[in-house]
Amino acid sequence: MSYVVKTVPGLARTGLNLAPTFKRLNARLGSSIAATGPQRDNERPKQPRERASRPRRGGAGPADTSVDFEQTQEAYKSKDSLELLRSVLVLKLCSYGILVDKNKEIMDLGKKVLGQWAFEQLMKMTFYGQFVAGEDHRAIRPLLQKNQAFGVGSVLDYSVEEDISPEENQEDQLQEGDHEVNTPFGERRRGFAEAGSYLYADEAKCDQSVEPFLECIKASGGGALEGFSAIKMTALGRPQFLLRLSEVLVKWRRFFSFLAAQQGNSNKETMEQKLELKVLQEFLTRLGAKGDFHGWFTDTMQNSSGTIDVLDWDSLIDNRADTSHLLSVPDVGIGELVPLLGHFTAEEEKQMKRILQRMDALAKHAEENGVRLMVDAEQTYLQPAISYLTLEMQRVYNRQKPLILNTYQCYLKGAYANLSVDVERSRRQGWCFGAKLVRGAYMHQERERAGLMGYEDPINPDYEATNRMYHRCLDLLLEEISLSRKANVMVASHNEDTVRHTLRRMNELGLAPAERKVSFGQLLGMCDQISFPLGQAGFPVYKYVPYGPVDKVMPYLSRRAQENRGFMKGAERERQLLLKELKRRLASGEIFHRPVF
Numbered sequence: 001m002s003y004v005v006k007t008v009p010g011l012a013r014t015g016l017n018l019a020p021t022f023k024r025l026n027a028r029l030g031s032s033i034a035a036t037g038p039q040r041d042n043e044r045p046k047q048p049r050e051r052a053s054r055p056r057r058g059g060a061g062p063a064d065t066s067v068d069f070e071q072t073q074e075a076y077k078s079k080d081s082l083e084l085l086r087s088v089l090v091l092k093l094c095s096y097g098i099l100v101d102k103n104k105e106i107m108d109l110g111k112k113v114l115g116q117w118a119f120e121q122l123m124k125m126t127f128y129g130q131f132v133a134g135e136d137h138r139a140i141r142p143l144l145q146k147n148q149a150f151g152v153g154s155v156l157d158y159s160v161e162e163d164i165s166p167e168e169n170q171e172d173q174l175q176e177g178d179h180e181v182n183t184p185f186g187e188r189r190r191g192f193a194e195a196g197s198y199l200y201a202d203e204a205k206c207d208q209s210v211e212p213f214l215e216c217i218k219a220s221g222g223g224a225l226e227g228f229s230a231i232k233m234t235a236l237g238r239p240q241f242l243l244r245l246s247e248v249l250v251k252w253r254r255f256f257s258f259l260a261a262q263q264g265n266s267n268k269e270t271m272e273q274k275l276e277l278k279v280l281q282e283f284l285t286r287l288g289a290k291g292d293f294h295g296w297f298t299d300t301m302q303n304s305s306g307t308i309d310v311l312d313w314d315s316l317i318d319n320r321a322d323t324s325h326l327l328s329v330p331d332v333g334i335g336e337l338v339p340l341l342g343h344f345t346a347e348e349e350k351q352m353k354r355i356l357q358r359m360d361a362l363a364k365h366a367e368e369n370g371v372r373l374m375v376d377a378e379q380t381y382l383q384p385a386i387s388y389l390t391l392e393m394q395r396v397y398n399r400q401k402p403l404i405l406n407t408y409q410c411y412l413k414g415a416y417a418n419l420s421v422d423v424e425r426s427r428r429q430g431w432c433f434g435a436k437l438v439r440g441a442y443m444h445q446e447r448e449r450a451g452l453m454g455y456e457d458p459i460n461p462d463y464e465a466t467n468r469m470y471h472r473c474l475d476l477l478l479e480e481i482s483l484s485r486k487a488n489v490m491v492a493s494h495n496e497d498t499v500r501h502t503l504r505r506m507n508e509l510g511l512a513p514a515e516r517k518v519s520f521g522q523l524l525g526m527c528d529q530i531s532f533p534l535g536q537a538g539f540p541v542y543k544y545v546p547y548g549p550v551d552k553v554m555p556y557l558s559r560r561a562q563e564n565r566g567f568m569k570g571a572e573r574e575r576q577l578l579l580k581e582l583k584r585r586l587a588s589g590e591i592f593h594r595p596v597f
């Protein structure tokens with residue numbers, strides 16, 4: 001097959017002309033920077049040896065919507081009774097708010113009283129053992145193989161979360177900006193530390209953090225089921241840079257919304273908002289704006305309707321060496337013309353290039369190992385940049401199949417707008433859309449920050465609104481898949497109603513599980529009653545599998561416990577199902593059940 005070197009024009013957006021970077025990168029890495037390897041799309045994974053009582057529908061048939069999430073014998077077949085007991089105990093402990101809120105203090109005390117070794121053993125028998133697969137990619141293999149034998153694949157998530165000292169933290173203060181995305185770095189980092197995300201130390205550290213991701217990708221490959229690796233963009237570069245880039249992207253989009261409102265478009269969906277170019281240019285002239293806006297779209301407008309939409313608007317910041325020259329608008333506060341977008345420093349340009357090089361190395365490695373990448377979504381003040389960089393990598397690597405999946409958080413008010421714009425972007429640019437759909441993990445932190453800094457809460461007003469948003473986004477993606485068969489979605493949720501909704505819609509749209517366009521994801525140690533019946537019924541389903549040394553993974557677990565506080569409280573149903581199965585095993589003499597695979 002022929003290998004094609006792909007260029008990434010959009011990476012040069014927002015003041016960063018990265019075409020030369022990519023050319024250099026291309027030269028350095030050889031001509032296969034974005035070479036597409038042999039496709040595995042049509043390869044069917046081996047079927048799990050254990051079969052569910054329900055027959056798997058294959059081929060072009062519709063989805064089997066009757067997966068039974070109450071059937072505990074099937075759901076827990078892969079677990080011995082001790083594991084079930086541990087689940088009951090750990091989930092019960094996680095339901096106590098005080099233990100979740102004070103988990104760090106309790107763990108510190110535990111270490112002091114028991115000593116490091118005994119504390120680690122205790123964790124392995126309980127929380128770590130429940131939610132983490134093992135210390136390294138070798139240790140996790142038996143668990144991966146077992147889950148796979150029962151129809152459940154893995155998304156490997158190397159979950160070591162670094163921290164830095166307060167001294168290092170102080171050295172790295174960000175100056176205060178004029179936009180809500182741009183905040184004092186100390187404050188942002190404080191929020192960061194609370195969320196337990198990757199903390200930036202220096203570029204060398206980021207280079208080092210690529211290594212475990214490369215290993216993780218390698219460990220994800222070679223199984224019967226297609227492998228996935230999770231990537232955290234904040235591990236790959238300086239969050240300050242992601243913050244700056246997010247600021248530029250948000251500002252540019254907001255100006256489009258402002259212009260759309262001027263032309264009476266404010267009640268329309270984002271993709272439906274069209275600006276009359278002539279009216280726009282007249283408006284900007286009246287506004288006293290400066291920039292080459294009379295020259296915008298002169299090439300592309302000849303055969304079009306004379307209107308531009310948000311994707312055309314976004315394209316204006318492609319390939320711009322210096323966005324500060326793009327458009328200057330009057331600032332009523334100071335009565336002067338100011339550039340709508342500031343420019344990036346040479347150092348920031350370098351940081352951008354480095355993130356992209358690291359992402360590129362990971363994507364290339366993933367392609368070679370037949371593994372797909374999932375880029376996790378993080379906080380709203382970083383997410384526009386994370387999503388943007390991911391989209392650019394998707395444009396390069398998703399030509400034949402959705403190798404890279406972006407993540408969309410449906411607790412955000414803007415989730416549907418972002419998703420629909422990106423789906424349209426993939427259609428126009430001709431790549432395969434791939435998304436992981438989640439509700440979102442940073443709700444408390446986001447709300448606290450918005451309250452503290454006095455900007456609008458980006459999160460939907462209540463849980464029901466988030467549910468509606470999730471199902472709306474999901475419906476959009478399922479319809480996209482049914483139309484083009486190019487897109488993929490992972491329904492990453494523990495919510496049974498959402499899973500049932502997906503199965504129903506798949507059935508209505510004629511999307512067969514065997515096509516593997518729609519997959520499901522749950523976290524390891526949670527909701528086996530959803531994952532295993534789905535897997536055994538032939539649906540592609542994956543556990544998010546964290547791994548890493550005990551002392552390094554505990555901060556991650558602590559964060560997750562905090563994030564999932566509400567959910568853990570509601571794990572009552574899961575505990576009831578676990579107890580039901582334990583009782584059944586006792587009554588039927590199967591208490592010493594050993595999973596066979």
Ligand SMILES: Cc1cc2nc3c(=O)[nH]c(=O)nc-3n(C[C@H](O)[C@H](O)[C@H](O)COP(=O)(O)OP(=O)(O)OC[C@H]3O[C@@H](n4cnc5c(N)ncnc54)[C@H](O)[C@@H]3O)c2cc1C
Nearest residue numbers: 376377438439440441462463466492493494495521522523
């Ligand atoms: C495989 C997998 C991958 C994940 N990856 C990511 C990721 O990359 N980024 C990320 O942010 N999260 C990620 N998550 C976590 C996810 O966002 C949710 O926090 C978690 O799954 C709980 O949501 P649910 O749909 O499973 O359950 P549910 O219990 O149905 O939903 C709980 C969620 O609803 C939302 N919610 C709750 N109360 C309210 C309220 N009052 N107002 C508005 N919304 C509310 C919150 O998002 C909360 O987490 C992932 C989860 C899974 C299973």
